[in-house]
Amino acid sequence: MTFVRPLAQRFLALGPVLFGITLLVFALNAVALGDPARAALGQRADPEVLRQLRHEYALDRPLVVQYATWIGRLLHGDLGRSYRQQRPVTEVIADRLPATVRLAVAATLVSVVLGMGAGALAAVRPGSGLDHALMGAAVLGISTPVFWLGMMLALVFAVSLDWLPVSGYGGGDLAHLVLPALTLGALHTGTVARMTRGSLLDVVRLDYIQTARAKGVAEWVVLGKHALRNALIPVVTVIGIGLADLLVGAPLTETVFAWPGLGRMLVAAVGERDLPVVMGAVLVFAVVYVVGNLLVDLAYLVIDPRTRASE
């Protein structure tokens, strides 16, 4: 029952946050140059068709009415119809969501497993050659542009070595997931590695770890059991924040690897001024981000009993 109150508070905060995000995105779209109806007609547009299309898209109505209509539909679970694809936005998003979830989960696994592993290894012998090499690689991972890294990985592992596919979803085949997940995961692996190392080094200096060592507890037990659990708290925060990195990196990774995900779809929809799709996709991203952070908060409660007490 200790979890209920903090959980309820965070859930209640979700509504205003999501409302604010949709309002902001709608307002940005409204002030952005470009007319969705004109963008849908290609280079040569008949003025009469343009007028009819603006009417069909309800773009000739006041902005407040447009936004209120969108919110009204949203409350009934309807995200509207895509201007460009002429299909319900929920259907458009549902088509792409599985690919994005798959990629995000795989990239998170990559960053957690590789990042925590590298961080823990580096922390075992701080200042050693291995530590310097791992932390150097971590900085490289953080500072390498996603697009470039993706192209290089594809050139080496797909074009030159022919070990993995160049691009595509491959109907869900795992081999198609490897390079996109490594590319997107690399963005965050370095951060997780550096945080794990720093956090572990802070914890091992604490008295209870020194006591455990003095009592003759094996070093792997000291690090793996006693130190790691406490060191995880800041690492979990970084993983949570990393969701934002994943969302930022997803469109680029999806573009390089022709991955049929939400990120790429959102970028295309912005270019086409397909407002219903933009609003729907941003809402999904916002929900993922907010819920992700909520899960991080919950993870604190599980990992650290002191957080429960303070709540």
Place this chain on the structure above:
Amino acid sequence: MAALPAAPAPVGPKPGGIFRLAFGTDPPTLDPAQASDTTSSSVIRQIFDALLELDERLEVRGAVAERWAVSADQRVYTFHLRRGVGFQNGRELGASDVKYSFERAARGKRPWVFEKIMGAREFIRGRASDITGIRTVGERTVEITLERPFAPFAYLMAYDAASIVPREEVARRGATFASHPVGTGAFRLGEWRHDDQLVLERFPRHFRGVPLLERIVFRIIPAEITRFNEFRTGNLDVADIPTGYCRRVQSDPRTSEEVAIWPTLGTSAVRFNVERPPFDDRRIRQAIAHAVDPRVAVNGLLEGCVSAPRGILPPAMPGFNERVRPLAFDPALSRQLLASAGYPGGRGLPRIAYYYNTTELNQRIAELLQAELREIGVRLELRRLDWAAHIKLVDDGTAGFFRQGWIADYPDPENFLTVLFHSRNIGPAGNTSRYRNPAVDRLLDEADAMPAGPARFERYREAEQVILDDAVWVSLYHYSSRALIRRYVRGLERSPLSSAPEFLAPFRKVWLDR
């Protein structure tokens, strides 16, 4: 331009096989009435048929129409439909399907395809219940009457917007017809995983016989370098050549024999809004036109893989005239013109905003223009925008100096000159220069209504020269199609109307020699 690779002697078409291509974007729709982009059109052309079609020599051939006749006054077109043309749902196509499809598409996104037909404008604007100029005569004859003679009308009947659709399927599917299309084409939709791949399967009961290919797979691959890598690894049979790779693929022994480059009916240009100062002064426009050296862009940025500008009309366009003279590169004359307009050495001339849409090539061209105009004292401020924002500012007249390209919808000068420069098309309809010249309007009106032939083309030549002399449009280069095509791909037509083979070629003619 490089010559096409010589193909080995044909051994005769082999049936079967999967033809693999890629698009940069997912087609937004597969409904001929709703399409307005080349990607959608290229799939529509495989699923549907129109009354007529164009071959790669741009000659009109019968498709659903077996034969057709034009009246002496050039206003009445009578199309006789083939027997046994079946829709993919099993029903036979009849004359009423043609009338239904045209009226439906006339109220779609490309009404201009039908607006020459008598009564079409009233129908499009909702003031008539049908297009009076389309009349069915019995089960297999359609008679179309035009408002006035229009020589390129047969081309319009080959356009994908004029594809024939079955009424009952449209009624049954409603808006979802766009993703569940049913036509009479050689291929039908098999599977469509949005943003991933679209698969077409052969339609064995196609009226021309069983298509050779078993299947066509269009992968959706947004990055051009990824499409190139997929081609290199053998996963695509056709791919485009990435920007900046044209010379490299021609000199690389692994790809040189697969490079195909051919002229396209398109021109890339910069335009002025002649209503907007300082471009309302012809001397300023001419000064800028004389300061641009297209050879730098053609041979440098575009690696010699496009043609140098010869006017507004591309050289491959029927009616192209060698005597047309664009304003030549002459910086000294540019300076004189600037001085005569009151801006010696560019002094006193405000900084000019140049608008262009976001592509790497457009960015490089903008920087090149900036450097060239700096030589005559004109300072250019670069305004890079995405397509939607760019087209808005161009359409509404905000942009005074901007990039614009044009690829012909059909092979006739009318589709360039009348669309882009007639005063009735000011704004989004095509005349984004907002150019009004009664003499040019008169020449274009006369030419548009004349029967095909040299006299008609001569009117267009006169109009083109006036427009060039007025420096409303400065051509930078004429487009070419650049593709990598596997040597075993046979029968893939290379239409000058298309910027890529996948956009126009009828795939029913394609077979794989392996």
